Amino acid sequence: MNTPVIAxxxxxxxFVRANFHILALHEIDxxxxxxxxxxxxxPSGSGKSTLLHLIAAMDRPTRGEIRVLGEDLRAxxxxxxxQWRNRxxxxxxxxxxxxxxxxxxxxxxxxxxxTDLSHRERWEHALTALELVGLADHADHxxxxxxxxxxxxxxxARAIVTDPDIILADEPTGNLDAExxxxxxxxxxxLNREFGKTIVMVTHDPHAASYATEVRHxxxxxxxxxxxxxx
Amino acid sequence: MVRxxxxxxxxxxxxxxxxxxxxxxxxxxxxxxxVLGAAYLALFGEPEASPAEALRLMTHxxxxxxxxxxxxxxxxxxQIPGVADAMVWQWFGxxxxxxxxxxNFFARFAVEPARLFGIRSELRIPAGxxxxxxxxxxxxxxxxxxxxxFAWKPGDxxxxxxxxxxxxxxLTIAGIYDDPNNDExxxxxxxxxxxxxxxxxxxPDQVGxxxxxxxxxxAVIPVADAIDKEFENSTAPTETVTxxxxxxxxxxxxxxxxxxxxxxxxxxxxxxxxxxxxxxSMAVRERIREVGIMKTLGxxxxxxxxxxxxxxxxxxxxGGAIGLGLAEILCVMVQSSGTAYAALNLRITAEVxxxxxxxxxxxxxxxxALPAWQASxxxxxxxxxxxx
Ligand SMILES: Nc1ncnc2c1ncn2[C@@H]1O[C@H](COP(=O)(O)OP(=O)(O)O)[C@@H](O)[C@H]1O
Ligand SMILES: [Mg+2]
Numbered sequence: 001m002n003t004p005v006i007a008x009x010x011x012x013x014x015f016v017r018a019n020f021h022i023l024a025l026h027e028i029d030x031x032x033x034x035x036x037x038x039x040x041x042x043p044s045g046s047g048k049s050t051l052l053h054l055i056a057a058m059d060r061p062t063r064g065e066i067r068v069l070g071e072d073l074r075a076x077x078x079x080x081x082x083q084w085r086n087r088x089x090x091x092x093x094x095x096x097x098x099x100x101x102x103x104x105x106x107x108x109x110x111x112x113x114x115t116d117l118s119h120r121e122r123w124e125h126a127l128t129a130l131e132l133v134g135l136a137d138h139a140d141h142x143x144x145x146x147x148x149x150x151x152x153x154x155x156x157a158r159a160i161v162t163d164p165d166i167i168l169a170d171e172p173t174g175n176l177d178a179e180x181x182x183x184x185x186x187x188x189x190x191l192n193r194e195f196g197k198t199i200v201m202v203t204h205d206p207h208a209a210s211y212a213t214e215v216r217h218x219x220x221x222x223x224x225x226x227x228x229x230x231x
Numbered sequence: 232m233v234r235x236x237x238x239x240x241x242x243x244x245x246x247x248x249x250x251x252x253x254x255x256x257x258x259x260x261x262x263x264x265x266v267l268g269a270a271y272l273a274l275f276g277e278p279e280a281s282p283a284e285a286l287r288l289m290t291h292x293x294x295x296x297x298x299x300x301x302x303x304x305x306x307x308x309x310q311i312p313g314v315a316d317a318m319v320w321q322w323f324g325x326x327x328x329x330x331x332x333x334x335n336f337f338a339r340f341a342v343e344p345a346r347l348f349g350i351r352s353e354l355r356i357p358a359g360x361x362x363x364x365x366x367x368x369x370x371x372x373x374x375x376x377x378x379x380x381f382a383w384k385p386g387d388x389x390x391x392x393x394x395x396x397x398x399x400x401x402l403t404i405a406g407i408y409d410d411p412n413n414d415e416x417x418x419x420x421x422x423x424x425x426x427x428x429x430x431x432x433x434x435p436d437q438v439g440x441x442x443x444x445x446x447x448x449x450a451v452i453p454v455a456d457a458i459d460k461e462f463e464n465s466t467a468p469t470e471t472v473t474x475x476x477x478x479x480x481x482x483x484x485x486x487x488x489x490x491x492x493x494x495x496x497x498x499x500x501x502x503x504x505x506x507x508x509x510x511x512s513m514a515v516r517e518r519i520r521e522v523g524i525m526k527t528l529g530x531x532x533x534x535x536x537x538x539x540x541x542x543x544x545x546x547x548x549x550g551g552a553i554g555l556g557l558a559e560i561l562c563v564m565v566q567s568s569g570t571a572y573a574a575l576n577l578r579i580t581a582e583v584x585x586x587x588x589x590x591x592x593x594x595x596x597x598x599x600a601l602p603a604w605q606a607s608x609x610x611x612x613x614x615x616x617x618x619x
Pocket of ligand 2: 048049050170
């Protein structure tokens with residue numbers, strides 16, 4: 001089939017501190033193809049977030065190979081990585097992480113400030129993204145004036161506004177009630193199916209995993225063999 | 232940076248009360264700084280020494296200016312290479328009219344009318360007045376401001392009662408002169424003083440100060456040294472200084488004031504810098520998590536630093552603008568107060584305004600650069616985990 005958009009080989013991440021040493025990821029080999037909805041499950045502390053951070057180049061691996069969108073992340077400078085992430089990765093956090101003093105629209109527009117788009121174009125793109133998540137009528141609201149579900153949808157709009165190839169979501173429904181979680185999952189599923197975005201989602205929720213094209217489990221930093229949960 | 236204007240504004244107004252307090256403290260400090268700066272300029276911002284002034288030296292007794300020197304020194308000074316001319320410059324204390332009224336105080340110097348206008352070439356005087364001064368032994372000339380104070384005109388009589396010297400001068404105004412540097416001096420003929428003293432049998436001819444004109448600028452220092460060397464082993468060793476240094480030595484209390492003013496300005500500037508730095512670090516610390524978010528979105532550390540610096544500079548400039556406005560109001564109030572301070576002519580000049588703006592910018596940058604840089608250097612994940 002196609003070449004994978006995310007591929008790791010013997011990927012290791014250790015956290016070495018003065019008084020402890022943690023092997024967060026141990027020789028991870030994964031291969032995620034374009035258009036996949038890849039779900040990572042596993043107990044807390046098993047290294048799920050760490051893996052997402054490495055894929056997003058928010059952190060550097062200790063050892064091993066990691067290629068994302070054909071790019072050898074270890075070879076990129078910090079400066080190049082920032083730009084690369086802005087262009088190719090949309091990241092969704094469990095705790096939304098919107099900027100509290102900016103309106104929904106301004107939050108969504110924020111990543112576009114790093115592009116060459118004009119003010120008007122940025123504004124239109126941001127509004128389009130907000131429309132897609134069904135919040136165009138909340139464009140002027142500050143995060144504090146939105147519900148958790150709405151905040152997460154704004155965060156999704158922000159993650160997709162630069163039209164990235166990959167969306168990484170770290171427990172995106174973890175702070176939401178069932179209904180809001182459902183909305184967020186449907187949205188991600190739609191981004192995957194209609195817009196062809198590759199999605200890697202960390203979740204604890206078996207129901208959330210049901211949207212996935214592939215589910216893998218991490219335990220104590222090791223990736224378990226592919227299970228039968230894959231639909 | 233323009234595209235970040237709304238973000239900078241949103242951040243600056245994030246904690247309105249804190250921002251308002253910061254702006255207010257900057258405004259008050261910069262208002263004080265501007266007023267002190269205006270006072271400093273009013274007191275010390277005089278023009279540089281004029282070319283004529285730069286060529287003049289004052290020779291006095293090494294021990295103190297109250298110790299006299301033989302008048303014969305004058306001829307010896309004139310012999311020294313590089314000296315263009317030299318003349319007696321004798322302070323005559325005395326009193327005019329009622330000494331209890333300070334308005335009656337002014338400087339009176341015994342000089343040599345034939346040399347005065349060559350040595351103090353900046354003096355402007357009608358030819359007739361000058362001729363009369365040089366011919367009449369009891370003639371004197373008064374600066375325009377001084378003459379205006381007493382409504383003197385040529386032909387008026389001025390009587391000065393001596394105190395240092397046991398004589399009474401009966402002078403006649405021979406003319407009025409203009410001098411851009413000092414037109415509140417009365418000059419009279421040293422010969423006249425000498426005759427009166429001779430009549431009193433007041434001892435040998437002695438003089439307090441000689442004023443020396445040097446031929447060229449580069450000869451000023453060597454000539455000063457040569458004069459002092461000439462009299463090194465005489466009965467009256469001398470000390471020769473430039474006219475400017477001479478004048479400043481009388482203003483030594485102003486010298487202290489200068490130091491005082493600059494220390495206050497420095498302390499004030501430093502204090503407000505600390506206050507701002509504290510506020511900004513607090514603001515930055517509260518936003519470390521957002522640094523992580525922005526970095527995740529692809530913002531580079533340099534941009535984040537610039538955003539923080541821009542924010543604090545905006546606050547500082549706002550404070551600076553308000554402070555300058557307050558300072559201007561204060562100055563106008565002082566000027567129109569009718570008190571003695573009005574004489575200072577306090578003004579917020581373009582110079583002061585510019586310096587204040589520069590101080591505000593320095594404050595904005597200085598207070599935020601370090602905290603901004605530290606925050607921007609944080610690892611994304613550490614920043615995101617930060618709870619504050
Ligand atoms: N920055 C870090 N410094 C030290 N240890 C860390 C750091 N990030 C994660 N860890 C450790 O690595 C392990 C995996 O963490 P994480 O990837 O966050 O797990 P999960 O997301 O699966 O709950 C945990 O033991 C955690 O304590
Ligand atoms: Mg996690």
